[in-house]
């Protein structure tokens with residue numbers, strides 16, 4: 001269905017609403033023969049699951065996945081993989097107050113303008129809960145990439161005004177914000193606690209490193225790898241900006257600073273002295289680590305009274321009830337990884353069909 005799918009060959013279609021009976025994904029185009037279990041999917045969903053810290057929505061869902069199709073004797077069959085998670089704690093009556101008004105910053109007004117009605121039980125289709133389908137689909141893509149030695153790691157590089165100054169991989173899962181810097185995590189905690197006391201929400205930046213992608217993945221125009229990664233990430237609710245490599249800072253550099261010099265390393269391979277490009281040149285991977293950053297806005301649903309209008313266009317004051325994330329970044333880290341995995345898996349399959357190599361390999365030539 002238009003607007004609900006992502007990808008060209010390795011493709012996901014997410015379905016379901018935040019307060020509907022269930023929510024999930026159909027994965028199309030995954031090659032047959034990939035070992036895949038419910039545990040592989042559950043492991044990733046557990047990282048996204050709400051209610052795990054005081055910095056997450058208290059809507060405490062188990063988010064248990066059921067694979068409905070596409071697997072036989074533990075391996076993918078090359079047919080659609082359908083996965084479902086049952087919604088268990090909707091408490092939709094908490095949302096009656098927003099039925100006839102528009103929450104500032106959420107999708108209520110624009111959805112209503114487009115369709116003439118909206119599912120006001122929570123965010124409906126525009127809820128962050130839709131990302132369950134992305135994470136489940138991304139877990140399949142990740143299994144495929146694992147086989148090729150490609151790894152993807154995302155983490156928070158800043159929370160509100162607090163920026164990570166060191167990169168300590170062991171620290172990422174040691175704090176509720178997924179910051180790779182213990183000192184920054186302590187400062188972030190102080191900041192977010194204060195914002196929560198003030199009934200405010202917080203934003204931040206998620207950085208993602210994709211390692212093990214060889215040079216040559218992507219297209220020179222339109223299906224450029226950086227363009228596709230950007231679309232993948234901006235399609236996540238609350239993501240408002242993207243950077244590849246140095247991103248916006250590159251605009252302030254001069255050519256000699258920004259260019260990454262090539263050289264031949266001790267193994268006789270082509271390498272770069274720096275990575276301002278973030279691993280992509282001319283839409284095609286250059287073999288270096290791919291670095292992307294996503295700016296995440298503060299959660300729109302805040303508990304302070306706000307000025308808005310009713311569906312009848314009358315000005316009104318709105319105080320939102322319900323269960324909301326005080327900040328989205330920690331829960332979106334795994335969603336960013338999933339969308340990157342889906343983009344890389346799709347690009348790999350596209351690359352294979354785009355070249356004579358892929359065709360010849362089918363005939364063992």
Ligand SMILES: Cc1cc2nc3c(=O)[nH]c(=O)nc-3n(C[C@H](O)[C@H](O)[C@H](O)COP(=O)(O)O)c2cc1C
Pocket residue numbers: 057105106107123126127128129131236237238239297299300301302323324325328331332335
């Ligand atoms: C994982 C995740 C959790 C989210 N949690 C909330 C939430 O609790 N409350 C809320 O108002 N928005 C939340 N959002 C953000 C809204 O879904 C998003 O801002 C809204 O759909 C409007 O879209 P836009 O921000 O992209 O314009 C969340 C988003 C994600 C990805």
Ligand SMILES: C=C(O[C@@H]1CC(C(=O)O)=C[C@@H](OP(=O)(O)O)[C@H]1O)C(=O)O
Pocket residue numbers: 018019049050057058059061090121122123124126127128129130237322323324325
């Ligand atoms: C439940 C989840 O997060 C939800 C994301 C969300 C939103 O508007 O995006 C709003 C809240 O839920 P509801 O749709 O009930 O208002 C959050 O609790 C989840 O991600 O699993």
